[in-house]
Amino acid sequence: MDYENMLSDRVKLIKPSGIRKFFDLASQMEGVISLGVGEPDFTTPWAIREAAIYSIEKGRTFYTANRGLLELRKEICNYYKKRFQVSYHPEKECIVTVGGSEGIDIAIRSIINPGDEMIVLDPGYVAYAPGVELAGGVPVAINLRHEDQFKLTPDLLKAAITPKTKAILLNYPSNPTGGFMTKEDYEKIVPILKETGIIILSDEIYAEISYEEEFCSIASFDEIKDQVIIVSGFSKAHAMTGWRLGYILSNSVLSSAMCKIHQYVIMSAPSPAQYGAIEGLRHCQEEVMKMRDSYRTRRNFLVKTFNDMGLETFKPLGAFYVFPCIQSTGLSSDEFCEKLLEDQKVACVPGTAFGPAGEGFIRVSYAYSIEELKIATEKIKIFVDKMKSR
Ligand SMILES: Cc1ncc(COP(=O)(O)O)c(C=O)c1O
Known part of the structure; x- marks a missing residue:
């Protein structure tokens, strides 16, 4: 039986993640130091683990409400209000999801019609364009520019909008670039978004990992709040990747639509989580801030180290990635990462794994200890010197 032929056209259309492809290569080698994974190296704060253990001990092992425990939804809404000055109704405007990943999927599916x-x-998180394609939509890429520190500017936004544009997906602080939009940056694009009335899916999963500037949620602009769907979660700020817990906040019409998909596909997110x-x-905000401070120290180290070795690297204001430019080595992003892995056994991710506009860059995650970062960057320096002296 030719099972390839049995696959749906949409699944055939999407490509496997460029990150995975690269890590399959790395996993076949021994002694590899990886700076590739976007996952906190911290263990989940003990208070969270204890509360989950206690819930299991008490036998709270049932499905919860589809939207998630009301107590949790109230906390999420309180948190967003207190921390980012945006109000949502816990009963009608909040859904607890299986990670931000589910939130992205059901948000796209609830609004996109074929075509x-x-x-x-672009560069952007690997799940976005395939998510749009799986929903039958057409992802239209905006090529962000290094000289803008990968911010979304009004000229780029205007040029991408057509009569068929239904929505835009934003992610600041950004994976993979570490790019950041301040309130002033948003002020320049909000009038365009308001005028067109398109939906704004804002992936704010790195909100707590913001350094010099205050994080600004695009939903805090009252004039477009109703157009915004916020996706966020606990994986990054609370170091809870394996718990699979996230949430979406939006107006009640969109929220009910997303909840329809969620109730059939998921039922409810894991109850201990x-x-x-x-x-x-x-009770864990202090620990979240401590982890953020540690990421900041690592970022400072990496930005300096990469610039010192001649790979131009701007200082990201958020998330836990740096995005050095490797053009001076004369290698493409793919060649750089493959040769670096072969030569020095250090794994980074080619910028092209995040879209064609990532050519000329690599993504380096600093969700690793400073000791590991020191060893890895010494090896990268040896490799870069070798490439430059060819
Ligand atoms: C920008 C972005 N959004 C969403 C996710 C998915 O996170 P979750 O573990 O909550 O599904 C990630 C994970 O790397 C991410 O980087």
Whole structure:
């Protein structure tokens, strides 16, 4: 039987993640130091783990409400209000999801009809364009520019909008670039978004990992708040990747539509994780800030180290990635990462894994200890010197 032929056209259309492809290569080698994974190296704060364990001990092992425990939704809404000055109703405007990943998927599926265009930023997180394609939509890429520090500018936005544009997907602080939009940056694009009335899917999963500047949620602009769907979660700020817990906030019409998909496909997010997250939002802000401070120290180290070795690297204001420009080595992003792996056994991700506009860059995650970063960058320097002296 030719099972390839049995696959749906949409699944055939999407390509496997460029990150995975690269890590399959790395996993076949011994002694590799990886700076590739976007996953906190911290263990989940103990208070969260304890609350989840306690919930299991008490036998709270059932499905929760489809939208998630009301107690948790109240905490999420309180948190967004207190921290980012945006209000949502816990009963009608919040859904607890299986990671930000589910939130992205059901948000796209609830708004995209076949042929609708959805703007995605390039370089951008690997799940966005395939998510749009799986929904039958057409991802339209905006090529962000290094000289703008990968911010979305009004000229780029205007040029991408067509009569078929249904929505735009934003992600600041950004994976993979570390790019950041301040309130002033948003002020320049908000009038365009308001005028066109398109939906704004804002992936704010790195909000707490913001350094010099205050994080600004695009939903805090009252004039477009109703157009915004916020996706966020506990994976990054609370170091809870394996717990699979996220949430979406939006107006009640969009929220009900997303909840329809969620109730059939997921039913409800894992209940121990939900009990843990309540504790996380109530009592773990100090630990979240400590982790953020540690990421900042590592960022400072990497930005200096890469610039010193001649790879131009701007200082990202958020998330835990740097995005050095490797053009001076004369290698493409793919060649750089493959040769670096072969030569020095250090794994980074080619910028092209995040879209064609990532050519000329590599993504380096600093969700690793400073000791590991020191060893890895010494090896990268040896490799870069070798390439430059060819
Ligand atoms: C920008 C961005 N959004 C969403 C996700 C998915 O996170 P989650 O673990 O909450 O599904 C990631 C994970 O790397 C990410 O980088």
